[in-house]
Amino acid sequence: AQKVTQAQTEISVVEKEDVTLDCVYETRDTTYYLFWYKQPPSGELVFLIRRNSFDEQNEISGRYSWNFQKSTSSFNFTITASQVVDSAVYFCALSERDNYGQNFVFGPGTRLSVLP
Amino acid sequence: DTEVTQTPKHLVMGMTNKKSLKCEQHMGHRAMYWYKQKAKKPPELMFVYSYEKLSINESVPSRFSPECPNSSLLNLHLHALQPEDSALYLCASSQPTGVNTEAFFGQGTRLTVV
Numbered sequence: 456a457q458k459v460t461q462a463q464t465e466i467s468v469v470e471k472e473d474v475t476l477d478c479v480y481e482t483r484d485t486t487y488y489l490f491w492y493k494q495p496p497s498g499e500l501v502f503l504i505r506r507n508s509f510d511e512q513n514e515i516s517g518r519y520s521w522n523f524q525k526s527t528s529s530f531n532f533t534i535t536a537s538q539v540v541d542s543a544v545y546f547c548a549l550s551e552r553d554n555y556g557q558n559f560v561f562g563p564g565t566r567l568s569v570l571p
Numbered sequence: 572d573t574e575v576t577q578t579p580k581h582l583v584m585g586m587t588n589k590k591s592l593k594c595e596q597h598m599g600h601r602a603m604y605w606y607k608q609k610a611k612k613p614p615e616l617m618f619v620y621s622y623e624k625l626s627i628n629e630s631v632p633s634r635f636s637p638e639c640p641n642s643s644l645l646n647l648h649l650h651a652l653q654p655e656d657s658a659l660y661l662c663a664s665s666q667p668t669g670v671n672t673e674a675f676f677g678q679g680t681r682l683t684v685v
Contacts, residue, residue: 488672488673490673490674492676497678498659498661498678498679498681499676499677499678499679500614500661500663500676501676502673502674502675502676505672505673546613546614550672552668552672557602557619557665557667557672557674558616558619558627559604559614559616559663559674560616561613561614562613563612563613564612564613
């Protein structure tokens with residue numbers, strides 16, 4: 456069975472600090488997909504990144520970077536020089552590939568508060 | 572266009588009412604989903620439609636009835652709901668298979684059952 460753990464329930468930082476959100480996953484599939492989503496107070500889940508199990512390259516997009524390590528089953532997310540607009544709940548998600556659609560399993564989420 | 576549109580945004584209904592939630596996407600996705608999200612919890616999968624056929628039903632009570640009239644539309648029919656069904660209902664769409672499998676979500680319908 457697939458499972459996603461986000462050990463940090465809530466994090467508070469002051470603007471311009473760097474912050475890392477942890478994600479650890481469990482799966483028995485050799486092919487799977489990992490995602491990060493942001494959920495601001497408005498409620499919509501905003502897609503941030505997808506990483507396929509066969510691609511361990513880390514990625515940087517502006518102030519965001521992701522560190523995927525299969526050896527430790529982790530997919531951590533770092534925000535550099537955080538801003539107030541980064542305040543939201545962040546979900547890590549896992550999907551095991553099948554032919555009937557994608558069953559996304561979400562972690563419990565980390566609530567990030569960036570204080571001015 | 573990565574937009575998934577859900578209507579209505581807010582809904583208050585009585586326990587004897589019948590209502591429907593609607594979802595639309597024009598990204599050519601052939602998988603569509605309904606998720607339920609309670610406050611301070613992650614989204615929980617309810618239903619998945621793949622190529623307009625129901626492929627996953629996560630043991631959802633029959634008072635929730637999904638419908639996929641075509642590849643762009645997804646409905647959720649509600650009948651005889653309970654107050655504990657009050658939640659944010661999120662619709663999403665994605666490609667069902669292949670590499671680019673990220674799901675795009677709508678803004679949700681905040682449902683209150685009174």
